[in-house]
Amino acid sequence: MKIDIHVHTRKTKQGDAPTREVTPEKFSKIVLSTDVKILAITNHNVFDLQQFNQMEVCLDGAVQIWPGVELDVIDGGKRSHLIVIVSPDKRDEFNQIINQMTEGKTADEFTISLEGTVESFEKLGPLYVAHYLGKKPDMSEASILKLLNMGINPNRVIKEATNSISAGIFIAHGHKSMYGSDVQDWDKYTENVEELPELRLSVDSFEHFCLLLEKDVPAIDTAIDRKHSEILTLQPFEDETKVKIRAFNDINIIFGPKGTGKTKILEAIAKHYSYRGIKASVFESAPDRLADRFDIKGKNIEESIDLQGVDCCHEEIGRIRKAKESDITSLYKYREFFNSENKNKNAKKMKIKDLPTLLSENSDSKFNEYKDAHSKVQEMVNFLKTNSPVDEVTTEEERTSLISNLNSLSLKLKNGSWDLFAEWKSAKLTDSASQCFRNEVTRKTGERSKPSDTGFKTFATNRLNIGRDAKKVIENINKNIQDKVENVGVLGPDKGLLKCATSFQFQNGEIHESKYLSMKSMRKLDQKEFVRIMKAIKDKATSDDLFDSVTELNAIVDIDKISSLSDLLLFWRRFTLSGEDYSPSNGECSMLNLHSELAEDKEIYLLDEPERSLGNEYINDVIIPLINDKAIQGKMVFISTHDANVAVRTLPYNSIYRCHDKDGYGTYTGNPFSNRLICLENTEKTLDWKQISMKTLEGGQNAFGERGKIYGNN
DSSP states (O other): OEEEEEEOOSOOSTTSOGGGOOOHHHHHHHHHTSSEEEEEEEEETOOOHHHHHHHHHHHTTSSEEEEEEEEEEEETTEEEEEEEEOOGGGHHHHHHHHHHHHTTOOTTTOOEEHHHHHHHHGGGOOEEEEEOTTSSSOOOHHHHHHHHTTTOOGGGEEEEOSSHHHHHHHHHTTOOEEOOOOOSOGGGHHHHGGGSOBOSSOOOSHHHHHHHHTTOHHHHHHHHHTSOEEEEEEOOSTTOOOEEEEEESSEEEEEOSTTSSHHHHHHHHHHHHHHTTOOOOEEEOOTHHHHHHTTTTOTTGGGGOOOTTOOOOHHHHHHHHHOOOOOOOOHHHHHHHHHHTTSOHHHHHOGGGGOOOOOOTTTTHHHHHHHHHHHHHHHHHHHHHHOHHHHHHSOHHHHHHHHHHHHHHHHHHHHHHHHHHHHHHHHHHHHHHHHHHHHHHHHHHOOOOOOSOOSHHHHHHHHHHHHHHHHHHHHHHTOOOOOEEEEEEEOHHHHOEEEEEEEEEEOOSOOOOTTSEESSSSOHHHHHHHHHHHHHHHHTTTSTTHHHHHHHHHTSTTGGGOSSGGGGEEEEEEEEETTEEOOOOHHHHHHHHHHHHHHSOOSEEEEESTTTTOOHHHIIIIIHHHHHHHHHTTOEEEEEOSBHHHHHHTOOSEEEEEEEETTEEEEEEEETTTTEEEESSOTTOEEEHHHHHHHHSBSOHHHHTTTHHHHOOO
């Protein structure tokens, strides 16, 4: 949930933008479309109680709004702005105070002293938010110190920065700092919401927020207890020492000096959940894993091939390899027939021997077409009878009618296929009988039978079929196969998106680049020879030496490894950036591996030093938002780290500190909100979370004050 401590809903001063004016209806519609769950209404020198109440009604409890005012304060002759915010329960008294102090003055005319501000509002227990360096008109350091010396709660004084970067700098130097939208145009409010501070702990009310600012342990514990958690009893070390930790469905940080067993604790957590059937494994960033993950060497390349629109010509290649010349009936056989004709009276009577061939080359094709059609119609009938979506969108009457029509069609196809089968087998039997009689007449009488046909049709058809098959093979070899492109990850805002591209080509006899690798274990020379000879077969379909090429094809050393065009497939897999080949550095590989791990949807993430080889900018801008997003989704994230950016700016619900001193190894647990670490072995032993973090982690004080953007700091 996000918080906005500086919101304007009225144009009250001459310098205010007219676009600050917003109706309660428009206000609620805009706010409800964002992640902002707490807003303070802080118009210049005015509090509009009626508008405030109307806005609260429109929001209907979905968003908290707190009453506030932005005052023109004069101190030491200098004008500055100081925001005063109070509990909604005190709105009426707050409204009365402002009306009394501004009576008879316009918002442009009104000013008040620091003393007058504290005297008027301190009894309401407010938050004071002062414009600070760069936030004009800013309050001087002397005036803020004066304010703090008036006996007010120092945890209730916040310095407002212009943005998150400024707030982070102020916090790093020991200042409590936050920032708000200071909205100028409500039509553009949603564009700026992402920059607002985010609350990591759930806040119920203004009073609850103030307790969190004061690091009130019971209030923090109550807020933390709302998050689902469980107690894990682990045995990560060889000495059988048991470690009991509380694991949240949120961010859990494990930190401490090297050699204190952080990785072993992660491994024990993974083992614990794996035994429960939950996918859990420790992620360690390693540059070479990127190439393995995207299979750059193509060990499993076949799984990613999409040859849609390409016929691999398995049958055509098989037919060409087995091709033989079909003989033409010689004139000698006709001469023998006519010379021996009418010499034997019994032979003359047997007309069956002179029947022409009835069986054509494709006599069975029509039968097979009918049979396949019948099979597919039957499959459709079975599908309609068992498919749930079909049942849901049709009535029983519609299904019965459709199935009846399909059954009728199926019967017709079945009967038709039997008729064709009978014709095919009859022709085959007749041809066989005719041939038997020819052979017997010739054997017993010496009289030659009349040749059944000249054989030219079979000869020509055979040649044309070989040429057609070879042409189809060559056409498919020359087809383009679409590249497969996968997104790898973003290499930061400057470089952009890295992709993994895979190009596929059939060896067409002209590909010589070493970057293209063969899908099969065979010589490229044999693949090229295959294509060269296949082209020759296509061109020689009507030539005398056609079958010399067929013989040459079968003589290729690895010809038995080429049964389809898929055996000629080559691939080239590489990383690309903006369309150009790119080799990511080790650091870039590490960041992409981590990005991919966090992009995977699972319940538990275990990250071992994810910051390794990564720059702070990438950690802050890409990785931390991803980790925080997992926390918002209720995922369990365990991170072993030495990096303050990860350990602190993620604002973990649980920090597990491992240490080693004269008393041996110790385990402490706590969080940045209470600023305490409690020893698991002896709860009376406590450590200062911030001091230990700054001492142990890398990154310096800049990171450790970051949580103050949300709650202030110690």
